[in-house]
Amino acid sequence: IQLTQSPSSLSASVGDRVTITCRASQGISSYLAWYQQKPGKAPKLLIYAASTLQSGVPSRFSGSGSGTDFTLTISSLQPEDFATYYCQQLNSYPFTFGGGTKVEIK
């Protein structure tokens, strides 16, 4: 299963609402996770089961979707949110990742 993220990069300002999409090449139910990765660091799980916020993750992050189309939304971008975001499907083997979306400071 291929995951296509868009956009591949974006520039935004602190306080902006940011939406990242992840499209699967076939249906994956709700078996989708979102991660945040900062340079030189391991990924951090933000959302699992498409829309469930991982413990300790700020509520400005939210996920939605099922089947083939998913979104990650950051309601009000904070300075610490500038990073690369990845989706991962856990429906079928191999558990593929999307290509990533780099969120940069405008």
Add this chain to the structure above:
Amino acid sequence: QVQLVQSGAEVKKPGASVKVSCKASGYTFTGYYMHWVRQAPGQGLEWMGWINPNSGGTNYAQKFQGRVTMTRDTSISTAYMELSRLRSDDTAVYYCARDRAEVVRGGGSHWGQGTLVTVSS
């Protein structure tokens, strides 16, 4: 608290093998699947497979079948990933990641710090 501590960086020649360890603490090691994920320099994430630390059962991405072996030693709560017949394009940071839940589809909730493997002649 849950911690995954990986072994140090490695430099290997093409054709050699590398074995990366991932020592777990702060939870019941046999209760959660362990995934292995790699990331080539400047590239995205690539899932390699998982091991069930309880049974020793494994599932490998087809891309790595025949070259990767995931094992564990429950007595020291450590998982291992061995990759053989190394090529230059295996140069990457290798991560272990514990599944979020007691199933294999929860996502990686806890990650090791990563191990850089450099393949160079």
